Structure formats: structure tokens, C-alpha cells
Amino acid sequence: MDEILKIKANDLRSKICSGEVKSLNIVKACVTRIKKTDSKIRSFLKLNENKLLEQEATCSDKKIESGKKCGSLEGIPIGIKDNIMMKGESMTSASKYLENYISPYDATVIEKLKKAGAIFIGRTNMDEFAMGGSTETSAYQKTTNPWSLEHIPGGSSGGSAAAVSMGMVPFALGSDTGGSVRQPASFCGIVGYKPSYGLISRYGVCALASSFDQVGTLSKNVKDSALLASIVMGKDYKDPVCEPREQIDCISYIDDNLEVLKSVKVGIPRQLFNYKMDTEISENFNKAVDKFKFLSVKIVEVDIPSYKYIPALYKIIMCAEVSANIATFDGIRYGYRALNAENLDDEYAKSRAESLGYEVKKRILFGTYVLGAKNYYRCYHQAQKVRTLLINQISDAYKKCDFIFSPATLQMPVKFGETLSEECDVFLIAANLAGLPGITVPYNFTNSSMPVGMHFMGSRFSDVKLFQIANAFEKISDFDLNKYPEL
Amino acid sequence: MVNYESVIGLEVHMQINTKSKVFCECSTRFGSEPNLNTCIICTSQPGAIPILNKKAVEAVIKTGLALSFNINKESIFTRKQYFYPDSPKNYQITQSDQPLCSRGKLSIIVKGKEKIINITRLHLEEDTGKLVHKVGSRKLNYSLLDLNRAGVGLMELVTEPELRSPEEAFEFLNELKNIVEYLETSECSMEEGKMRCDVNVSMRHVEQQEYGTKVEIKNINSLSGVRNAITYEIERQKEILDSGGKLIQETRLWEAEKKITKSMRSKEGALDYRYFPEPDLVPFALTNSFIEGLRKEIPEFPRARKMRFIKDYGLTEYAASYLASTKVIADYYEKALSYMEDKKASSELLANWIFTELNAKLNVSKIFISKSPVSCQNLAKLVSLILDGTISRKIAKTVFDEMFEKSSDPEKIIKEKGFTQISDKSVIAKICEEVIYENSKAVSEFKSGKKKAIGAIVGLAMKKSKGQANPQLVNKILLEKLKT
Incomplete structure (x- = not known):
């Protein structure tokens, strides 16, 4: 592996700007790495043309040489999950339905990255319409976990996670509706960040469940996620739920000394101990807690009884929104259309039956059920009430602590074909249900050399503080950031 | 013979008069080339998110205030789900639980008696596109989709079942149309589909408290159609009840040419719309100052204005009624009157000139009064010239012809042509x-x-x-x- 690929994005930024490192060399190294390893990892659905990439990199290098003003990610490669719109490019959301779809516009996050001078290497694999936690529901290919090829990379942003983990790109964008950035990041031994709901524009991101969807970042370390988040965040009139907040340079708030640990109060939900957890995870979690204690970090127990309802209420609300959001894929205006339909209803039925995968159909049916006139109050409405209850209980918890700390997942990545439990991502999903920021940070390797990650969840719009604690945690973790998977 | 009472409720849709659509920036222009006024939002491309047009909210609230509604300061949007190609998202963004306006009322006058009709709600939603099955007279064996109208703002108004006759329903719509046209929040033309009306009709014995089986009638596209459809439906229902039959709850279509209603679907076939709150739009909170600001923009309404014209200007019932019924005409009249020195003395002659000569000319040339080549000021001058004896009424007509043709000043015409009246x-x-x-x-x-x-x-x-x-x-x- 080319040593240049081990330079973190934030350092690359200064090295490219000072001329110490050429963008062209990084891009070439990325492409070589992808060529060498992605036949086994299968993280990219589409790679941009080599010639074009080299042209763009050369262009960035020239800009820097001539002293022209350059963007804050000038010449740095990035991977983009295939559910984010880029004008003139395909956008499949890993569904057969959108196999030939070309985006007519740029998502706001893409617009911002273009302005920042980033170089788009390609589009990463995912679960179909981001529905899944293994990237196995992709209509196109299965992405493997770079640390063990028989294991899932997690999902739905499994392609982005695997690509970053493997060192094919320094960082990538994903989307997180119910842990879809943080869970694969944790499974692949990298950092995954989901912002507070409303911090990053959703405009141009293929919707899964609108009230949970947020664009998230995947990177080797915390600072790179902070860097990427700083670029793509901020108000956008095109997304009404996006809060009118200015962009913040998150990195400037991150200190590498461990001062933050002295003032912070870390909360651990009492409910955490009710769950069945893989031994390697609970052992590492306990070690992490011990380390906090050793460093005199204040640890408090918090009580969030509604945690037990999380899987059910997430499933109900998410599927309800899915059933409406996916309805637009009807074979009429764009996308897959069945050719042998007899009438309009048959056209809808066949187009959808032939182009949507099992998981997608299952969620549409479930969502349709919970919104039916007979079930609405007992299912959907009830779930929204419990969601409010959960939000209130979490708010109460934040009166006692600054962050809620937990393992990222309850289980280690499973082998292909095996399923994770419904509760596996419960700590991650809590953040989506409550609109809170969350970040997973790799903590250690297991005996079988698989990464284990921990999760911090902050209060709404405490994203900068979240990066501070995550960065400190990264410093005290036993994870070797310079270790990359070997194939 | 049983003595029946008909119970009628109306659901009225009015296209909101804004330049752009309710959830995107596309034009609302009527009659554009198919699919010209569309974008990624109103064609529902992946990743598109609706953005609320504030002007549309203002229009609904203004209408609500004019109809004495309670304005709900906190309001939310809802997704109403059903599959049909004219609705690209396959759900309509509308309002159900917390509409912008609740509990309004409208006073109507039928056979000289005033009656207050309570209105349940007034809310904001989006219109659908159109399916085209014919090109000219040629019927296609496929359908074309025109999404120009998709996403145009609509206000939906639902009355309480308090109307009791076709005449009352007709008067309600007429009065509503007058008010809304006056507010300029909708153009209300039923012919262009800018105002649409569904009718609920049921029958009960006069002494009976509870309502009878309700039938909904759709596809009515004129005011007289509303009256005819209700008249037909009342007779149809009476006949069934008199012959000992039972009515079924159903939706029927009005066939204007045959003047009959025809069954479309029964209650069993009714759709489950699977409503739920729209997660893409944040619930909005209106401030008092916003609402009060809009209240100030509400003009005087036709009935009040007519009474004022009679009282203040001494106009006849006929003249006042003609002028006040259309806002632009009433505005034209009052503006012209403002140029007159003696308003009382000139009000009647000025009114006459508007509803005879000017009206006739405008009709022949198919010009709206808002685009009249004769300005208010010039018409006022002409009337002054008649009143002070400078020209005769007969000459005035000749002068007026030229004013209309060339948009010119009557004084100039009279000077050039030597038309001044001889009083020596x-x-x-x-x-x-x-x-x-x-x-x-x-x-x-x-x-x-x-x-x-x-x-x-x-x-x-x-x-x-x-x-x-x-x-x-x-x-x-x-x-x-x-x-x-």
C-alpha cells in the first residue's frame, strides 16, 4: 500500500496547499489501490474515468502552483454513496428501478464539495434505497468487510465504509437513517458521524425516511469527519427542515490535548446492561469505561426506560415514511417500466414487482399496514407518542451528562447470509429517533482482528463538542489508526 | 307523500392566484405548452423536497379572514396517499388535522332572507397534473401526462351540511366567488377549472334529527351545473325513498350533457388514503402581526360596497349592484369619481357611462376593464365636460368613440375637432x-x-x-x- 494513502485528509489539505504533496499523486494512488483491491471488496458501483480524474487533479495542482485561491478540499479525493444526486451522473440507490437514471441536478452537499475542490472518485455501494444494515440488499453487488472477506461490511453505507477502511479514499459521504453511516463505519473500523437532524441539507439525497435521514461522513479519524462535516453543513432554503445555521469550522475547536476529558460528564444508560451483547464488545466497552475512570472522567448512570421500544417504533415510523417516499417510483415518469402491462394498475404492479427488491417490498407493505385507517392510531400514532416520550427521557438524561456513551453495536459483523438482531443498532437508532448527533469511533481489535467501535451521542446541535470528545477518545483508544486491512 | 328535507354540503376547490406553484418555483401560467412549467420538485425526482410558497399561505389566510374563520397559528401538512399518474409523488400534500383555518361562515340571501352558512374548514393543498387522452379529436390508445398544473396551490373549503336547496347552494357559491374574486386570491373560473365543486346530498324526513345516507357528486364544472345536479339528485333520491328503496353511500358523477348523475364507486370501494404528517415540511407557526397585517389588506366586499354606493352616491339599486359586483369595475368607478369636483352631482352620470357606453365597447372589443383604453381620468373629464355644458351628450358619444380608439384626452379631441358646444x-x-x-x-x-x-x-x-x-x-x- 502506497504510504501516501495513509495521510489523513486534514493533513493532506495542508500538504497539498503547500505543494508538498501533489493531488495527482494521491488520485493515482487511490485509483491503483481500488484497482488492486476492489475486485475483492466491491465497494464502488461506479468509478469515474481515470483520465478525467487525473485531469481534475492536475487542474488542482496547477491552481495551487499558480497561487490561485483554492477550495478547502482542493484536490482531495472522496467517495460518494450512490443515493446522492450529482448532475449528469447515474444515481441508482443500488436499485434496479433506477438502473438508467441520470441525475438532473446536484445535491446541496455535492454543490458544496464541488466548490471546495474535492475530487469525486466514484459512487459507493449500499443497501437498496439504503434499506438494510449489511449492503447485501444492493441490486448490483455484495461489498465485503475489508477486515474479513466472509463478513458483511454493515450498511447501508457499506460501500463508503469499506472503501475508506481499505484506504481507497480518505473519506466518503454516506446517509444515516437508522445507523446507516455509523454501523458500517464501526464494522469496518473507521469513524462514522451522523449530524444533528437539520444540520446538513437533505436536498438531493434520495429519501428513505424523511424525518430521520441525514447525510453523514465516514473517515479514518475524527478530525477528517469534522473537516468534511464543516464543508457540507449549513443552512439551505431548499430543505425546509435544515436549520438556518452558519457553517462552523469544527476542526478549529478540536484540541489534541485531553483537556476536554476533565470537564465532560459521560452518561451510560442503565438499560445498556439489559441487552445481550457479543462478549468481545462488552469486554471492550468495560475496558473503555475503565480507561475513562482511570483518567478521572466523570461517569454517570442515566435512565432511559423507553430504549426498549426503539426497534419497534423505529420500524413503524421508518416504514410508514418509506411506503410514501418510494411510491413515486411507479414506472411512469422515469425509472424501470414493465413492458407487458395490461392497464394502469398492472403497470404499477409489474414495474414495482420486477424492479424493487425483497427488503424494499417488505418495508412498503409494513408501512402501508401501519398507516391504514384501521391501524393508524394503534400503530403509527402510538409510535409517534412513544418517540416523544423517548425524546423527553433523553433530554432529562442530558441534565445529568453531556454525552451518552455506549458500544456502537450489540453484535460483531456477521457472515453473509446471517442476520443481525433487530436490537443490534439500538444505540445508533436512538440518535435518529431523537434528531441527535452521534459518532462511532474505533476502539480496539478483537482477538480475531476485527474492529470494535464505541458510540457517543450528544444533545441536539452539540456537534462541535461531540467531535471534541470523540477526538479525545480516539487518542486514548487502543486502535491503531495506521493499520490498514491486508488482503 | 312523505315530506322530505334535502341536506347539502359543499366541498370547493379554488386555485390560488400566485405567480409560482405552492411547493416549487414553477410558473402557474394557464395554457402553457405541456410540461413547460415543471421542475425536479413538481415532477418528483429523487431527492427533491417541497419548499412552501409563503404567498400561497397568505392567500388562504386572507380568504379565511374574509370568511370569518379562526386562523390556526400552528398548522401542519399531511400526505394523502393514492396512486394516479397525475400526482407524481403518488401522494398529495394537503392538510387534515390542523388546517390553516377552521370554523368560518358566509351569509347568503335567498328569496330576500339572510341565512348564515357555517364552514367547517379552509386549507392549503396542491393541485394535480392532467392526463391527456385525445389530441384534437383523435382519441389516443395511450395517455399523455401534462404536469404544468401539478403543484399549483389550491384552497379547499368544506361547508357544514347546512344548505337546504339547490338555490342555497347556488347562492353560496355565487357569494363565495364574489368575495374570493374581490380578494383576488383566486380567479374562481369554473370553466377554466380554477374553481371546482363537489356536492354532498342526503335526504331526511322533516322531523328527523339524524342525517340520511350521503351521496357525493363529482365532476361539476359550472355554477348552473351545481344547481342542476343537486336538483336531479334530490329527485332521484326522493323517488328511491318513496318507492321503499334504500340509498347507498356512494360517489356519483354529474354528466352535464345528459343532466344526470351516474354511480362511480360505492363506499366499499372508497380509498384508504393512509394520511400521515408530512415530514419534509416543518409545522409552521404564524405570528399575530403576520395575520393582522393580512387583515388590513382585506377590501370592502360587494354587498357592503353596493350599500355604500346607494347611500353615499345616490345610485340606483341596479347601478350600484352592477358596479359593485366586480371589484375592478367598482375600483374603476370610484377612481374616476375621485377626479370629479362635485361627486354627488356627477355620480349617476358617471355610473351610466360605465355600464352603457364603456361596457358595450369593452364587450365588443373583448377587452377587460383593467386594460380599458379610456382611463378613469379621461372618462371623468368627459363627464365633467357634459355636466358643465361644454359639449352635448350627443357630441360626447362621438368624442368617446375617439377616446376609446386612441386612448386620448377628451379636451384635446374637442379642441382639435372644434366640438365645443355652442351656447351663445x-x-x-x-x-x-x-x-x-x-x-x-x-x-x-x-x-x-x-x-x-x-x-x-x-x-x-x-x-x-x-x-x-x-x-x-x-x-x-x-x-x-x-x-x-
């Missing part, structure tokens, strides 16, 4: 003498007692003066001269 007695006396001398036959007829002959003699004198002589003076002087 010596000049008129001379003309009269000439006419008497030249028309001995008519003169002798008059003198022999045929009083009507005076008209012909006056006409001849007027003709001789090229219409410029003051007709009253001509009349007076001729009579004096003929008596001697």
Missing part, C-alpha cells in the same frame, strides 16, 4: 331663424297644433350646428320664435 344665444337664434325660414312646412304643421313637429325642427337646427348647439337652448329659442 345670438348664434343659436340665428340658426333657428334660418331653420324656420327654410322649413315652412314643418313650421306650419307645428303652428296648426301638431306639437310633435317641434322635434323635427330641433333636429334640423342641431344638424345645422353640426350637433354643437346646446340642445336645451335650441329648444327654448325655437319655441320662443315659433310662438311669435
Whole structure:
């Protein structure tokens, strides 16, 4: 592996700007790495043309040489999950339905990255319409976990996670509706960040469940996620739920000394101990807690009884929104259309039956059920009430602590074909249900050399503080950031 | 024979009069080339998110205030789900639980009696596109989709079931249309589909408290259609009930040509719309100052304005009613009146000129009064010139023709053409003498007692003066001269 690929994005930024490192060399190294390893990892659905990439990199290098003003990610490669719109490019959301779809516009996050001078290497694999936690529901290919090829990379942003983990790109964008950035990041031994709901524009991101969807970042370390988040965040009139907040340079708030640990109060939900957890995870979690204690970090127990309802209420609300959001894929205006339909209803039925995968159909049916006139109050409405209850209980918890700390997942990545439990991502999903920021940070390797990650969840719009604690945690973790998977 | 009472409720959709659609920036222009006014939002491309048009909210609230609604400061949007190609998202963004306006009312006058009709709700939603099944007269074996209308703002109004006859329903719609047109929040033309009305009709015994089985009638596209459809439906339901039959709850379509309603679907076939709160749009909170600001923009309504025209300007019932019924005409009248020195003295003549000469000319040339080539100020001048005797009424008509054609100032026309009225007695006396001398036959007829002959003699004198002589003076002087 080319040593240049081990330079973190934030350092690359200064090295490219000072001329110490050429963008062209990084891009070439990325492409070589992808060529060498992605036949086994299968993280990219589409790679941009080599010639074009080299042209763009050369262009960035020239800009820097001539002293022209350059963007804050000038010449740095990035991977983009295939559910984010880029004008003139395909956008499949890993569904057969959108196999030939070309985006007519740029998502706001893409617009911002273009302005920042980033170089788009390609589009990463995912679960179909981001529905899944293994990237196995992709209509196109299965992405493997770079640390063990028989294991899932997690999902739905499994392609982005695997690509970053493997060192094919320094960082990538994903989307997180119910842990879809943080869970694969944790499974692949990298950092995954989901912002507070409303911090990053959703405009141009293929919707899964609108009230949970947020664009998230995947990177080797915390600072790179902070860097990427700083670029793509901020108000956008095109997304009404996006809060009118200015962009913040998150990195400037991150200190590498461990001062933050002295003032912070870390909360651990009492409910955490009710769950069945893989031994390697609970052992590492306990070690992490011990380390906090050793460093005199204040640890408090918090009580969030509604945690037990999380899987059910997430499933109900998410599927309800899915059933409406996916309805637009009807074979009429764009996308897959069945050719042998007899009438309009048959056209809808066949187009959808032939182009949507099992998981997608299952969620549409479930969502349709919970919104039916007979079930609405007992299912959907009830779930929204419990969601409010959960939000209130979490708010109460934040009166006692600054962050809620937990393992990222309850289980280690499973082998292909095996399923994770419904509760596996419960700590991650809590953040989506409550609109809170969350970040997973790799903590250690297991005996079988698989990464284990921990999760911090902050209060709404405490994203900068979240990066501070995550960065400190990264410093005290036993994870070797310079270790990359070997194939 | 059983004594029945008909119970009628209305659901009215009105297209909101805004430049752009309710959730995107596309134009709302009617009659554009198919699919010209579309974008990623109203064609529902992946990743598109609706953005609420504030002007549409303002229009609904203004309408709500005019109809005495309670304005809900906190309001949310809802997704109403059903599959149909004219609705690209396959759900409609509408409002259900917390509409913008609840509990309004409208007063109508039927057979000289006032009745207050309570209105349940008024909310904001989006319109659908159109499916095209024909090109010219050629029927297609496929359908074309035109999404120009998809996403245009609509206000939906639902009345309480308090209307009791086709006439009441007709009057309600008429009055609603007057008010909304006055507010300029919708153009309300049923012909262009900018106002649509569904009707619920049920029957019950006069003494009965509970409602009978309700039938919904759709596809009515004119005001008279509403009246006819209800009349037909009442008769149909009566017949069934009288013959001992039972009504079924269903939706029926009005067939305007055959003048009948026809079953479309029964209650069992009713759709489950799977409503839920729209997660893409944040619930919005309206401030008092926003609402009060809109209240100030609400104009005086037709009925009040008509009464004021009668009281303040001494207009006849007919003239006041004609002028006040259309806001632009009433505005034109009052603006023209503002140029007059003596408003009381000129109000009636000015009104006459608007609803006779101006109206006739506008109709013939198919021009709206808002685009009238005769400005308020010029019409006011013309009327002043008549009133101060500068020109005769007859000359005024000639002057008006030219004003209409060239948008010119009447004073200028009169000066150029030498149209000024002759009121110099010596000049008129001379003309009269000439006419008497030249028309001995008519003169002798008059003198022999045929009083009507005076008209012909006056006409001849007027003709001789090229219409410029003051007709009253001509009349007076001729009579004096003929008596001697």
C-alpha cells in the first residue's frame, strides 16, 4: 500500500496547499489501490474515468502552483454513496428501478464539495434505497468487510465504509437513517458521524425516511469527519427542515490535548446492561469505561426506560415514511417500466414487482399496514407518542451528562447470509429517533482482528463538542489508526 | 307523500392566484405548452423536497379572514396517499388535522332572507397534473401526462351540511366567488377549472334529527351545473325513498350533457388514503402581526360596497349592484369619481357611462376593464365636460368613440375637432331663424297644433350646428320664435 494513502485528509489539505504533496499523486494512488483491491471488496458501483480524474487533479495542482485561491478540499479525493444526486451522473440507490437514471441536478452537499475542490472518485455501494444494515440488499453487488472477506461490511453505507477502511479514499459521504453511516463505519473500523437532524441539507439525497435521514461522513479519524462535516453543513432554503445555521469550522475547536476529558460528564444508560451483547464488545466497552475512570472522567448512570421500544417504533415510523417516499417510483415518469402491462394498475404492479427488491417490498407493505385507517392510531400514532416520550427521557438524561456513551453495536459483523438482531443498532437508532448527533469511533481489535467501535451521542446541535470528545477518545483508544486491512 | 328535507354540503376547490406553484418555483401560467412549467420538485425526482410558497399561505389566510374563520397559528401538512399518474409523488400534500383555518361562515340571501352558512374548514393543498387522452379529436390508445398544473396551490373549503336547496347552494357559491374574486386570491373560473365543486346530498324526513345516507357528486364544472345536479339528485333520491328503496353511500358523477348523475364507486370501494404528517415540511407557526397585517389588506366586499354606493352616491339599486359586483369595475368607478369636483352631482352620470357606453365597447372589443383604453381620468373629464355644458351628450358619444380608439384626452379631441358646444344665444337664434325660414312646412304643421313637429325642427337646427348647439337652448329659442 502506497504510504501516501495513509495521510489523513486534514493533513493532506495542508500538504497539498503547500505543494508538498501533489493531488495527482494521491488520485493515482487511490485509483491503483481500488484497482488492486476492489475486485475483492466491491465497494464502488461506479468509478469515474481515470483520465478525467487525473485531469481534475492536475487542474488542482496547477491552481495551487499558480497561487490561485483554492477550495478547502482542493484536490482531495472522496467517495460518494450512490443515493446522492450529482448532475449528469447515474444515481441508482443500488436499485434496479433506477438502473438508467441520470441525475438532473446536484445535491446541496455535492454543490458544496464541488466548490471546495474535492475530487469525486466514484459512487459507493449500499443497501437498496439504503434499506438494510449489511449492503447485501444492493441490486448490483455484495461489498465485503475489508477486515474479513466472509463478513458483511454493515450498511447501508457499506460501500463508503469499506472503501475508506481499505484506504481507497480518505473519506466518503454516506446517509444515516437508522445507523446507516455509523454501523458500517464501526464494522469496518473507521469513524462514522451522523449530524444533528437539520444540520446538513437533505436536498438531493434520495429519501428513505424523511424525518430521520441525514447525510453523514465516514473517515479514518475524527478530525477528517469534522473537516468534511464543516464543508457540507449549513443552512439551505431548499430543505425546509435544515436549520438556518452558519457553517462552523469544527476542526478549529478540536484540541489534541485531553483537556476536554476533565470537564465532560459521560452518561451510560442503565438499560445498556439489559441487552445481550457479543462478549468481545462488552469486554471492550468495560475496558473503555475503565480507561475513562482511570483518567478521572466523570461517569454517570442515566435512565432511559423507553430504549426498549426503539426497534419497534423505529420500524413503524421508518416504514410508514418509506411506503410514501418510494411510491413515486411507479414506472411512469422515469425509472424501470414493465413492458407487458395490461392497464394502469398492472403497470404499477409489474414495474414495482420486477424492479424493487425483497427488503424494499417488505418495508412498503409494513408501512402501508401501519398507516391504514384501521391501524393508524394503534400503530403509527402510538409510535409517534412513544418517540416523544423517548425524546423527553433523553433530554432529562442530558441534565445529568453531556454525552451518552455506549458500544456502537450489540453484535460483531456477521457472515453473509446471517442476520443481525433487530436490537443490534439500538444505540445508533436512538440518535435518529431523537434528531441527535452521534459518532462511532474505533476502539480496539478483537482477538480475531476485527474492529470494535464505541458510540457517543450528544444533545441536539452539540456537534462541535461531540467531535471534541470523540477526538479525545480516539487518542486514548487502543486502535491503531495506521493499520490498514491486508488482503 | 312523505315530506322530505334535502341536506347539502359543499366541498370547493379554488386555485390560488400566485405567480409560482405552492411547493416549487414553477410558473402557474394557464395554457402553457405541456410540461413547460415543471421542475425536479413538481415532477418528483429523487431527492427533491417541497419548499412552501409563503404567498400561497397568505392567500388562504386572507380568504379565511374574509370568511370569518379562526386562523390556526400552528398548522401542519399531511400526505394523502393514492396512486394516479397525475400526482407524481403518488401522494398529495394537503392538510387534515390542523388546517390553516377552521370554523368560518358566509351569509347568503335567498328569496330576500339572510341565512348564515357555517364552514367547517379552509386549507392549503396542491393541485394535480392532467392526463391527456385525445389530441384534437383523435382519441389516443395511450395517455399523455401534462404536469404544468401539478403543484399549483389550491384552497379547499368544506361547508357544514347546512344548505337546504339547490338555490342555497347556488347562492353560496355565487357569494363565495364574489368575495374570493374581490380578494383576488383566486380567479374562481369554473370553466377554466380554477374553481371546482363537489356536492354532498342526503335526504331526511322533516322531523328527523339524524342525517340520511350521503351521496357525493363529482365532476361539476359550472355554477348552473351545481344547481342542476343537486336538483336531479334530490329527485332521484326522493323517488328511491318513496318507492321503499334504500340509498347507498356512494360517489356519483354529474354528466352535464345528459343532466344526470351516474354511480362511480360505492363506499366499499372508497380509498384508504393512509394520511400521515408530512415530514419534509416543518409545522409552521404564524405570528399575530403576520395575520393582522393580512387583515388590513382585506377590501370592502360587494354587498357592503353596493350599500355604500346607494347611500353615499345616490345610485340606483341596479347601478350600484352592477358596479359593485366586480371589484375592478367598482375600483374603476370610484377612481374616476375621485377626479370629479362635485361627486354627488356627477355620480349617476358617471355610473351610466360605465355600464352603457364603456361596457358595450369593452364587450365588443373583448377587452377587460383593467386594460380599458379610456382611463378613469379621461372618462371623468368627459363627464365633467357634459355636466358643465361644454359639449352635448350627443357630441360626447362621438368624442368617446375617439377616446376609446386612441386612448386620448377628451379636451384635446374637442379642441382639435372644434366640438365645443355652442351656447351663445345670438348664434343659436340665428340658426333657428334660418331653420324656420327654410322649413315652412314643418313650421306650419307645428303652428296648426301638431306639437310633435317641434322635434323635427330641433333636429334640423342641431344638424345645422353640426350637433354643437346646446340642445336645451335650441329648444327654448325655437319655441320662443315659433310662438311669435
